[in-house]
Amino acid sequence: MRTIETQVLVIGGGATGVGVARDLAMRGVEVVLVERRELASGTSSRHTGMIHSGTRYVLRDPRAAVECYRENQTLRRIAPQCVVDGGAYVVLIPDDDPAYVPLWIEGCRAAGIPIEEISVGQVLRTEPAVNPAIRRAFRSPDTTGDPWRLIEANAASARQYGARILTYHRVLSLVEEQGRVVGAGCRDEITGEAVQIRAALVINAAGVWAAQVAATVGLSVPLLPSKGVMLAFNRRAINRPVLRCHPPSDADALMPSHSVLLSGSTDGDICEPDDVSINPAHVQIVLRESEKILPGISRSRRLRAWSGVRPLFIGEQAHDDTRQITRSHAVLDHESRDGKPGLLTIVGGKWTTYRLMAEEVADLAAGKLGVTRPCRTHEEVLPSDDLARHIWPGAALREVETSATSNELVCECELALRADVERCVREHDARTPSDLRRLARVGMGTCQGGTCGYRAAGLLHDLRRPDPRETCAALQDFGQERWHGATATADGVHLRQMRLNELLYTNVLALPAVVRLLPHEQTIGDRPQ
Numbered sequence: 001m002r003t004i005e006t007q008v009l010v011i012g013g014g015a016t017g018v019g020v021a022r023d024l025a026m027r028g029v030e031v032v033l034v035e036r037r038e039l040a041s042g043t044s045s046r047h048t049g050m051i052h053s054g055t056r057y058v059l060r061d062p063r064a065a066v067e068c069y070r071e072n073q074t075l076r077r078i079a080p081q082c083v084v085d086g087g088a089y090v091v092l093i094p095d096d097d098p099a100y101v102p103l104w105i106e107g108c109r110a111a112g113i114p115i116e117e118i119s120v121g122q123v124l125r126t127e128p129a130v131n132p133a134i135r136r137a138f139r140s141p142d143t144t145g146d147p148w149r150l151i152e153a154n155a156a157s158a159r160q161y162g163a164r165i166l167t168y169h170r171v172l173s174l175v176e177e178q179g180r181v182v183g184a185g186c187r188d189e190i191t192g193e194a195v196q197i198r199a200a201l202v203i204n205a206a207g208v209w210a211a212q213v214a215a216t217v218g219l220s221v222p223l224l225p226s227k228g229v230m231l232a233f234n235r236r237a238i239n240r241p242v243l244r245c246h247p248p249s250d251a252d253a254l255m256p257s258h259s260v261l262l263s264g265s266t267d268g269d270i271c272e273p274d275d276v277s278i279n280p281a282h283v284q285i286v287l288r289e290s291e292k293i294l295p296g297i298s299r300s301r302r303l304r305a306w307s308g309v310r311p312l313f314i315g316e317q318a319h320d321d322t323r324q325i326t327r328s329h330a331v332l333d334h335e336s337r338d339g340k341p342g343l344l345t346i347v348g349g350k351w352t353t354y355r356l357m358a359e360e361v362a363d364l365a366a367g368k369l370g371v372t373r374p375c376r377t378h379e380e381v382l383p384s385d386d387l388a389r390h391i392w393p394g395a396a397l398r399e400v401e402t403s404a405t406s407n408e409l410v411c412e413c414e415l416a417l418r419a420d421v422e423r424c425v426r427e428h429d430a431r432t433p434s435d436l437r438r439l440a441r442v443g444m445g446t447c448q449g450g451t452c453g454y455r456a457a458g459l460l461h462d463l464r465r466p467d468p469r470e471t472c473a474a475l476q477d478f479g480q481e482r483w484h485g486a487t488a489t490a491d492g493v494h495l496r497q498m499r500l501n502e503l504l505y506t507n508v509l510a511l512p513a514v515v516r517l518l519p520h521e522q523t524i525g526d527r528p529q
């Protein structure tokens with residue numbers, strides 16, 4: 001068994017955990033972070049990428065609204081490479097109650113969120129796909145960002161300050177000695193080796209799994225896992241997010257993301273933390289509601305559906321409707337709360353507010369460790385790299401048109417180049433097509449990996465020379481993840497194209513059964529060749 005000693009152990013490599021590791025490392029604290037899979041493999045990569053300004057929450061959840069606006073502004077400053085530098089339109093559609101608008105305007109004013117009424121004509125001139133029947137419109141500071149880039153940037157910064165980030169290390173149980181949490185027993189998911197990590201303080205940032213982690217030492221964390229479904233369309237019909245001006249409800253926001261359009265999400269499907277199955281009824285809700293903002297969008301090609309599970313902190317709140325549960329967060333000091341020192345839990349919140357969540361729990365941790373250096377994560381700009389150009393489709397296109405030849409393109413839909421793949425391997429230790437998806441958006445566009453998956457896998461194989469079985473397994477994993485989402489929404493021509501891809505992979509390329517669309521009576525087999 002391997003043993004590691006550190007000052008602070010952070011559990012969870014989502015936005016919150018990586019933010020905590022960065023914050024503490026910048027204060028000079030020795031930190032080890034463990035993540036059971038790759039970074040951002042939990043809810044932090046399964047959302048719609050909206051950097052909220054808080055306008056959604058001003059009436060029901062004013063604390064969350066204020067936090068969102070503050071962090072929206074902070075992220076624009078510290079992570080310009082991960083945030084689209086624009087705003088959103090908030091529109092009143094014919095279904096919405098006009099009486100809500102003055103209350104909402106007053107709520108935004110009270111929360112300090114700058115909104116501005118604009119004419120319907122101005123909206124329709126700049127975003128002609130928006131429902132022409134909208135009755136009022138406002139500009140708001142809501143925008144979008146890239147969750148993977150932001151986590152990578154936080155992780156890079158944390159490492160620069162000395163934090164150790166151990167991916168594929170699963171916490172099996174917290175370790176308790178004489179009533180105090182003193183570390184965690186982990187398993188290296190690649191080698192199978194047992195690893196014990198001993199720490200003066202453990203921070204549980206395991207998101208929707210935080211209750212499971214705390215339960216290993218008999219503690220309860222009142223979390224409600226609430227699943228939501230989102231859809232990606234291949235038509236980037238708008239260039240800024242468009243939200244409805246009404247109390248938050250299912251699929252009432254649409255937003256451009258890189259080359260595609262996202263819609264979502266639904267809420268209220270209470271489930272197990274690991275359940276990311278896609279509820280077909282929720283897909284229909286997203287289609288129906290999206291149509292109200294962008295008429296005709298439901299007839300566009302649906303690239304995929306996916307789901308994520310919200311870690312809603314219920315505390316003492318009564319809840320008939322999950323949308324009434326706060327989107328703010330809670331820091332639990334298990335010493336004062338449960339008489340169990342050595343463990344802090346950070347739960348709830350939003351991706352938008354990850355930095356603030358990290359700051360609050362790091363402040364508490366620093367106090368316990370006697371560290372006096374203050375938080376600086378709101379001041380210091382996060383590191384950037386060349387791959388950041390992917391957040392602006394125009395920038396990627398310009399580069400391809402001016403300097404790349406077509407045989408350098410690995411992913412045509414997302415304009416990822418051979419040089420991008422090489423950089424991902426060299427600088428980010430990318431091992432699989434799924435890593436390339438997160439880092440360079442390979443497979444995120446119209447073909448959903450059908451055309452670029454095998455190229456990416458082949459190129460990775462050339463660059464890394466692993467066991468061929470590893471390459472085939474990684475390609476299969478990538479394809480199945482993509483097709484899982486695509487089959488949930490595909491119909492007609494799209495379904496036929498997927499079937500063609502399936503046959504190409506299995507019968508022409510003799511590759512593993514990347515696609516499991518229909519029974520494989522016509523395939524050669526799914527063993528790696």
Ligand SMILES: Cc1cc2nc3c(=O)[nH]c(=O)nc-3n(C[C@H](O)[C@H](O)[C@H](O)COP(=O)(O)OP(=O)(O)OC[C@H]3O[C@@H](n4cnc5c(N)ncnc54)[C@H](O)[C@@H]3O)c2cc1C
Binds near residue numbers: 037352
């Ligand atoms: C459908 C949906 C849409 C959303 N849309 C938005 C949005 O547009 N904007 C926004 O701001 N927020 C949005 N959110 C909320 C946001 O996604 C989450 O609040 C945020 O990502 C949570 O981050 P986290 O780091 O706390 O949790 P996670 O990202 O889930 O991180 C927890 C990590 O802990 C790891 N872990 C779990 N157990 C263990 C273990 N035993 N050992 C080691 N590691 C472990 C997991 O693998 C995971 O990576 C949305 C959420 C959902 C579900």
